[in-house]
Amino acid sequence: MTYTNQRMAYGNTLVELGKEDKRIVVLDADLGGSTMGKLFEAAYPERHFEMGIAEANMTSVAAGLAQTGKIPFTNSFAVFAGGRAYDQIRQTIAIGKLNVKICGSSSGMSDFGDGATHQAIEDMAIMRAIPNMTVICPADANETVQAVKAMVELDGPCYLRLNRNDYENVTPEDKPFEIGIPSVLKEGSDIVVFATGIMVGKALEAAEELKDKVSVKVVNVSTIKPMNKEAVIKQAKDCKAVVTVEEHSIVGGLGSAVSEVLCKECKPIEFVGVEDTFGGSGHNYNDVLEYYKLTKEHIVESILKMVEPYK
């Protein structure tokens, strides 16, 4: 089955995995119709828990379930899953390395209509700062299917960041997901673009547009934590400069994680992401992405800026 929506890929993959693996349980906070937890609820009602609009309790209940050998997935919008329940995640789940999977749905600007209160632009920064946490931001629906499978295999806490909207896949179907392994989607030698989530596709489009001018390498970094330092250095080494691209604040996300590695290698870096500001409402997703400079055009601009001194 091919999906073009990460939520659909997520919900259906949980159903598929839950058929054999009875340890999997799913918790929702009255958003199962959006997180696609409802698919699991329909398939295995006894292993789905409707926790009501009470994310803190949901998250600690998941911790308790994990302590009885279950593999709980907690679902909510990313602002709540990672934000409202931050303390519950930190205190019990992360300190105890409990096997809880936290799914931050409708992340970034992807809940375009609801505005700043529902647009998680700092969730990766928050989750990345917590010891013992793994943070995954798949590029597309194909990668989401595989990432969910890898999360079940991983013994320990994990945050999964998903987009709300439909868009085309840029990674192949059925390619096994290895946590911590970035993949080169396009080779190039002038500028390396490290991208994550929906911005991976836009980075590929930017590279394509510039193909006669600049040799651009595009790397899909879908594991934000643990950041694979060796891979980042390897991919950046032979390029002149670096651009990071994410649908997230430029404070604390992919750009920061890559910088933490490359500052020691003296590579100039430019960030494409949400400037240090909250989001806002729009009538459609693309308008919001454009308003916050999360477009192919801004990636092109950044690449050209970074390659300029070397021309």
Next chain:
Amino acid sequence: MKYSKELIDELNQKAKKLRKDVVISIGVGVAGHIGGSNSSADIVSALYFHKMKHDPKNPKMPDRDRFLLSKGHVAILQYAALAESGYFPVEDLKKTKEIGFYLQGHPDVLKTPGIEAGTGSLGQGLSIGLGMALGMKLDHIDRKVYVLVGDGESAEGQIWEAAMAASAFKADNLVAIVDNNGLQANGKVTDRFNSYPLIPKWESFGWNVIEIDGHNMEEILSAFDEADMVKGKPTVIIAHTVKGKGVSFAENVVGFHNGMLTEENYAQALKELS
């Protein structure tokens, strides 16, 4: 009398020993949570030395009863109960909070055998206990989860989220004990932030409520046995207690919530608990 005099005496003696262990693990000149530990000691004695099925040689035995401190700051009391049960040497209690040691200031599930979950950010333990209760029901394990909650802690909204959820899920394998000692870190509960009355709140949240004297061993045992009989709803035991119980100078004294003992205090406390 429902319970033999021997049993009551034994559990009272063990409670006294727990209080003594608490004092020893705090030591002299270092702050420690003597108040809330000693108010809960009789309840913890009843659970660890009589009521709960658990095995120090096999702490993760699937069909065990589980005990969680939602008021995680009284970890020293649980360490004492675990040590006296044989999970680790009683001698080690003295080294609590030393750098790198396995007995931390708050319960750490990775470091200490017998700890079921990390707690300490108040208000979360009842939810964690509910998760365990739900997991045990899925696995058809007919044991209980006991969660000790503070009365001051009951100001945390998540306690009431958990209370709602537990009755919604008919978690009759979950038992909360409220250590109703009447004091919180900065004063009397009624003066600082009045979260009372507790009983009508718990009743309206759908719980079976039992009110006891938390230092009367027979009432404690009877309450736990009554909770076993209740089907379809969780039970909360409101245990009226004295903060710092058993150490005269600390009883009902706010300053001994997380107090420091002088050499003189220490000697007197040990004497009173001998």
